[in-house]
Amino acid sequence: MSEHRVQVSWERGGIDFGFETYPRNHEWTFEGGVRVPASSAPAFHGDPKRVDPEAGLVAALSSCHMLTFLAIASRKRMVVDSYADEAVGWLEKNEDGKLAVTRVVLRPAVVFAGAQPSAEALADLHERAHRECFIANSVRTQVEIEAR
Numbered sequence: 334m335s336e337h338r339v340q341v342s343w344e345r346g347g348i349d350f351g352f353e354t355y356p357r358n359h360e361w362t363f364e365g366g367v368r369v370p371a372s373s374a375p376a377f378h379g380d381p382k383r384v385d386p387e388a389g390l391v392a393a394l395s396s397c398h399m400l401t402f403l404a405i406a407s408r409k410r411m412v413v414d415s416y417a418d419e420a421v422g423w424l425e426k427n428e429d430g431k432l433a434v435t436r437v438v439l440r441p442a443v444v445f446a447g448a449q450p451s452a453e454a455l456a457d458l459h460e461r462a463h464r465e466c467f468i469a470n471s472v473r474t475q476v477e478i479e480a481r
């Protein structure tokens with residue numbers, strides 16, 4: 334259906350290539366020219382001022398859920414005024430003993446124009462958005478939604 338290209342580039346820059354010292358900083362370049370400074374997570378010798386892949390995965394899950402939620406609400410003629418999420422992902426050992434982002438909890442707060450839907454209707458919207466989210470359908474990570 335669609336193709337998504339990303340260029341990931343890294344250079345040693347003359348720095349020692351020992352495990353403790355080689356640079357983790359790199360850059361993600363997306364179609365259209367958007368560049369994101371990236372690194373490994375600080376716990377893995379990365380730069381805390383840059384996006385690490387694990388945080389990028391959490392952001393992708395959150396963003397996909399939000400965009401799917403907005404599409405569903407729009408089709409139902411429900412007007413959303415704002416949507417904010419405080420997503421959290423956990424890097425821990427999976428059932429095979431390998432490090433993985435095993436769980437992500439999305440904590441979206443949605444404000445609608447007019448009447449807020451019932452808690453049940455809101456939960457149904459989030460459940461449908463989760464089922465239809467392309468990224469959630471692409472990973473084994475457990476994703477939970479705790480609407481605020």
